[in-house]
Each structure stands twice: as C-alpha cells, then as structure tokens.
Amino acid sequence: EVQLVESGGGLVQPGGSLRLSCADSGFTFSTYWMHWVRQAPGKGLVWVSRINSDGSSTSYADSVRGRFTISRDNAKNTLYLQMNSLRAEDTAVYFCASGSWGWGVYWGQGTLVTVSS
Amino acid sequence: EIVMTQSPATLSVSPGERATLSCRASQSVSSNLAWYQQNPGQAPRLLIDGASTRATGIPARFSGSGSGTEFTLTINSLQSEDFAVYYCQQYNNWPFTFGQGTRLEIK
Numbered sequence: 001e002v003q004l005v006e007s008g009g010g011l012v013q014p015g016g017s018l019r020l021s022c023a024d025s026g027f028t029f030s031t032y033w034m035h036w037v038r039q040a041p042g043k044g045l046v047w048v049s050r051i052n053s054d055g056s057s058t059s060y061a062d063s064v065r066g067r068f069t070i071s072r073d074n075a076k077n078t079l080y081l082q083m084n085s086l087r088a089e090d091t092a093v094y095f096c097a098s099g100s101w102g103w104g105v106y107w108g109q110g111t112l113v114t115v116s117s
Numbered sequence: 118e119i120v121m122t123q124s125p126a127t128l129s130v131s132p133g134e135r136a137t138l139s140c141r142a143s144q145s146v147s148s149n150l151a152w153y154q155q156n157p158g159q160a161p162r163l164l165i166d167g168a169s170t171r172a173t174g175i176p177a178r179f180s181g182s183g184s185g186t187e188f189t190l191t192i193n194s195l196q197s198e199d200f201a202v203y204y205c206q207q208y209n210n211w212p213f214t215f216g217q218g219t220r221l222e223i224k
Contacts, residue, residue, distance in 0.1 A: 037161075045153075045161065045204055047213040061212045095160050102208025103151040105172065107160035 002026040002106040004096050009111030016086050016115070022079040022096030022108055030054075030074035033101045036081050038092035039110075048094070049081065052101070064090075086115045119143050119207050123216035129224040132195050138219045140188040140205035149209035152181055152190045155218075156201045164203075165190065192221075 008020040022034070036048040049070040051058045058070050069082040079096050093112050097104025120143040130136045140150070148168040153161035163172040165181035168188060178193040192199055200223050205216045 044217050045155075045206070045215040047206075047215070050213075059211050097161075099163075100166070102149060102213065103163060103166050103206065104161070105163050107162070109160055 002028065002032075002098060004098060004106055004108035006094065006096050006108040006111040009094065009113045011114045011116065012086055013117050014087060014115055017082070017084045018086065018113060020081040020083065020094055020096075020111060020113070022081075024077040024079070024098065026077075029077040029098070032098040034070075034072060034079045035097045035099075035104055036070060036079075037095045037097060037104065038090075038113075039095070040089075040092040043092075046092075050101070051079070083113070086113075088115050091115045118212060119146060119210050119214050121205055121207055121214050121216035123203075123205055123219045125219060126217070127220045127222060129222050130195055131224045132197060134195055134224075136192045136195055136199075136221055138190040138192075138203055138221070140183075140190070140216050142186045142188075142207055145185045146207040146209035148184045149207060150181075150183070150188050151206045151208065152179075153204045153206065154199075154201045155204065161204065195221075197223075 003025045006022045035050045049060045051070045067085045071080045093110040095110045096108045099105030122141045124139045150168045152165040155161045169181045180191045182189050202218045204218050
C-alpha cells in the first residue's frame with residue numbers, strides 16, 4: 001500500500017528557501033507520477049507542480065515557476081520540492097500526491113510552510 | 118487557465134437524503150475531471166476520476182456524471198461521514214485547476 005509522508009515544512013523569512021520531501025513507503029513509487037498541491041489556510045486547493053515517473057518531465061504553476069523545483073529520487077522513493085525566494089503568499093499546507101498524470105490517487109497528510117518575518 | 122466553478126458554495130442536506138453538487142468549467146475539459154472529498158485537517162481523498170469512474174474503495178452511493186463543461190457529483194443516502202468539503206478538478210489542460218469547493222453540511 002502506498003503511504004506518503006511529507007516533511008521539511010516550517011517557518012521561513014520572506015526570500016528564504018525550504019526543501020520539502022515526500023517519502024513513499026510502498027514499492028511502486030518509481031511507476032507513478034508525483035504531484036505537489038498546496039492549500040493556504042482556510043482556502044481551496046492549488047496544483048503547484050508535477051513530475052513524471054522517471055523525472056524527465058515537469059510542470060509548474062505560473063505562480064511558482066522559476067522559484068520552485070520539483071525532483072525525485074526513485075532509489076530513495078522520495079519526492080522533493082525545492083522552494084526558493086519564498087513569499088508570504090506561499091504560506092500553505094503542501095500535500096504530495098501520487099498516481100496518474102492528471103490526478104492524485106494517494107495523498108500525504110501535508111506539511112505546513114509559513115513565510116513570515 | 119481553465120476556471121472551475123462549483124455550486125452551491127454550501128449545501129444543507131439531511132442524513133439519508135441525496136446531495137447533488139455541480140461543477141462547471143470555463144471551457145471544455147472533455148471527461149478529464151476528478152472529484153475529491155476533504156475533511157478538516159485532512160488530505161483530499163479521490164472519489165471519482167474520468168468524470169464518472171469511482172476510485173478504489175469508494176462506495177457506490179457516490180456517482181459522477183457529465184462531460185465538456187458541466188459535471189455533477191451525486192451522493193445518495195447520505196451518511197454522517199459524507200459531510201465534508203468537495204472539490205472538482207480538471208486535468209485536461211495544465212495548469213490543473215480546482216473549483217472553490219462545496220461544503221456539504223448536515224441539515
């Protein structure tokens with residue numbers, strides 16, 4: 001069974017950086033597309049980024065393109081999101097999800113990123 | 118960017134009754150639409166993909182329909198655990214986009 005666990009969230013100052021991780025304890029990580037979706041406090045869901053199974057194809061929302069980088073290490077069953085030049089509007093719970101190219105079948109519990117001085 | 122609009126924002130229904138949630142796309146998304154359920158403090162849970170295909174383990178009282186720009190999620194015989202927020206999501210065009218959500222509350 002797929003179980004996703006995010007880590008790496010926390011409090012960071014505007015302009016700072018964080019790297020989120022999403023570890024998959026299952027055995028099929030390398031076969032799935034992986035995604036990052038965020039949710040600002042009290043708000044709806046926003047798709048941030050996605051990466052295909054071998055890491056050769058990535059997509060980003062306009063709001064994070066050029067600042068965030070998605071990557072994966074299939075040997076470690078881990079997905080990453082490197083977040084640079086963070087802004088207050090990046091404050092959110094960040095969920096990783098796995099599954100198909102277009103939708104998330106399995107979801108982690110989320111990790112909170114707070115950008116504030 | 119495709120804008121997804123859900124209605125109503127809040128729906129009050131009694132347990133055992135039927136709930137009908139709507140989702141409209143600003144342009145055609147074919148059948149590339151998913152529905153999710155989210156409880157407070159939890160991750161979204163996939164209910165439906167392909168507009169009408171129930172995800173593994175989802176009870177038969179959940180059904181999805183529609184194509185193009187108009188979609189519906191129907192929940193029959195509402196159970197206590199069904200009262201949550203529901204989101205539709207299109208994956209026809211990048212960036213994928215969600216509706217703003219419908220809160221299903223107990224009447």
